[in-house]
Every structure is written in C-alpha cells, then in structure tokens.
Amino acid sequence: MSRCRISKKYIDEALSIILQGKGASKVPSDKALNLLRYASEGKLSSIPGFRSLIEVLEFMDPEKARDIMSKCNLRREV
C-alpha cells in the first residue's frame, strides 16, 4: 500500500473550489458520498482520499482537476 501523502496546498486548492465553486449539482451522489467518507475520516491527504476529491472536482471544474492532478504527478485512473 502506498504511503504517499498529498501536500496540504493541493488539497486546500481543490477543497476551496469544491466548497465555493459552481456545479455542485452535477456531482453524482456516489462520488460525493465517497468524498465525504474520506473527508470525515481525515484521509484526504491519502492517495485514494485525494482521488475522491479530484473525482468530484472533475464534475465542477474539469480543467482545474487536470491541472491539480498534473501538479501532483497523479494520473487519472481508468
């Protein structure tokens, strides 16, 4: 299992857009619930937790999601 952790800066950047940006109604509930689970467990900085954040961001601001993913050297899971 990966021990990698994502920098707080990127989590905060994604979280800010998710909490304040437009398009929240486009997010499917399964993706939103997945994000809530990681957020409430304080695990957004884990790789799967951060992916859940990015998966939600992709529905709200896909360009920003790609930008943050590349800054973190993460690839989209297919």
Next chain:
Amino acid sequence: MKFGVEFVPREPFWRAVLYTVEAERLGFDYVWVTDHYNNRNVFTTLTATAIHTKSIKLGIGVTNPYIRHPAATASATASLAEIAPDRVALGIGAGDRATLEGIGIGIVKPLSAIKESVYIIRELLAGKPVSFDGSIFKVKSASLNFKCRSYIPIYIGAQGPQMLSLAGEIGDGVLINASHPEDFKYAVEYVRKGVEKSSRDIKSIDIAAYTAFSVAEDEAKAIAASKQVVAFIVAGSPEAVLERHGINLESASRIRELIVSGRFDEAFNSVTMDMIDAFSVSGSPSSVAKRVEECLKAGVTQFVVGSPIGPQPYEAMKIIGSKIIPTFKAG
C-alpha cells in the same frame, strides 16, 4: 464562548455536509441548519451530517409549529438523536411569515403555539404519554413508540420582548436574530425577566447570537458581501428597530421600495455603513473579533456566524477557525 455556523440547505446535501466536516475540524461547536419547505429538508441534511461528523452539535435552526406538528417534530428530532446521541439541539420559532403564507399557512397565536409545542415535544421526548388541550394543539394520549436516546435542549427563536421572555421562561436556549451588541443587551433583559418567572439561573440558558456575518482579510470585500443580506434586513425591520440604531427612515423606506419593485442592485447599493454596522458583523478578522467580544459582554454565550459568512465562505470559515475561535477558547 461557543461558536456555531448556520447553513441554508439550498445546495446539494453533500456540500452542506462537507462544510460541516470542515467546521468541526476548524473548532466550531454547533452547526445550525435552517428549515424552509423550499430548501433541502433540515432533518435529511442533518442525518447525513450526523453520519459524517463526530462531535459537532447538530441544530435544527429553526423549525416552526405550523409547518410540522410538534409530535412530528419530536419524532424527527428523537430519530436524529438516535444517530447522534447528545449532539442534537432543537430550535423552534414562530416561522417566516412570507414563506408560510405562500403555502397558505398563517402564523396564529405564535406565543401560545411555541409554548404548547415546547410542552408537547418535551413530554414526548421524555417518553411520557401526552394528553393536552391547548388553544392551538389538541393531543390525545400521544406517545413515541421508541425511546429518545439523550436529552435534547430546546432553543427558542425570538426577537420580540414577549417571545424573548418566553424563551427565558421555558427554553434551554434562545436564538436571537441580531448582530449588534445593543440588540443583545436589550434582548437579554427580556430573557432575564422570563428566567426570573421560572426561578432558574440565567447561566443555565444558552444565549445564542444568530448573526449576519462576513469576514475577509480585505475589510471592503467583507462589507460588500454583507450588503445584500443587510438590505433585506433593513427592508423588513420595524421602525422602532431602525430608530434604535439611528437609521434614517427615509433611506430604509427607499431600500424597501427598491426591493419590492425588483430593483435589487440599486437596493444593495443604497445600503449605508450605519446599516452594515447595525445589522451585520462585517469586516477584517480584528474588527469582527472586537464585535464578538462586545457580544460576549452583552451576555451572548454562543456566537453563530450566519449567511453570508464572507465573500468566500470557506476562506472565511478558515479565518474564523484560525484567528477568532482560538482567541475566545483560550480564556
């Protein structure tokens, strides 16, 4: 001093829950979710919130006895407490006249309605069968088929002298829709009168300031974000309240006319600094902290930051969590 944050569930449920997860992490003690039939349901929103949080108290903020019978409110509140024991607070008030009248519900005898509702809800939550013949509610051998897991404090939403006094007499807390320390001094006196009737100590009542709040590092931006909500407060305030704050009645009347005629931008641009000061807590972190301190001195025991919270609400919550809450928790 306890700190709360108010959310209006206009958006998809998950965003209010995510905000609350963050609020809990940032040190807020309470989340209060409003209850209007045209928004997401308060109990559904708080149920999802209960599942994803651990310690933050979950406030129904506030329901009313007209849209939902007190027995139904007791059942919904006890159900929520089953998911989050010792974390639920019930706020109840007379309701928003415009919203209720829009669906054909009138606000009848609000003092009696609240007093009778609180009695019925308390008895049901305590597991007692209730028979009651009131002027608004008539209940015959009603009881819940399940036991409420914990004590649920009841907060009364109050603004006028009689409701404030009733809150002091029968409430565990009072939610006061105001933002200025002078309004809280005025309100606390009436709460105190009610407390004296019930032979309790005012220290046993949680006096919550339900404020229109906006904070940002840039003071001008924080103030600009408050203009919209302040315009509506000014438009809906009785003359006595406007005069108490030295607000020019003609200016207030002009804002009211602009709102009624749908000229919202002009209305918002007509809001003056004395209106912002009277009806909101807006500004830089240091200026809002000063106002929180003044509210504390006026007798407030819980400070609730309500809409808009700031030009960027999440950034504003982080400022409150890092620069304001620690100041008042440290003491």
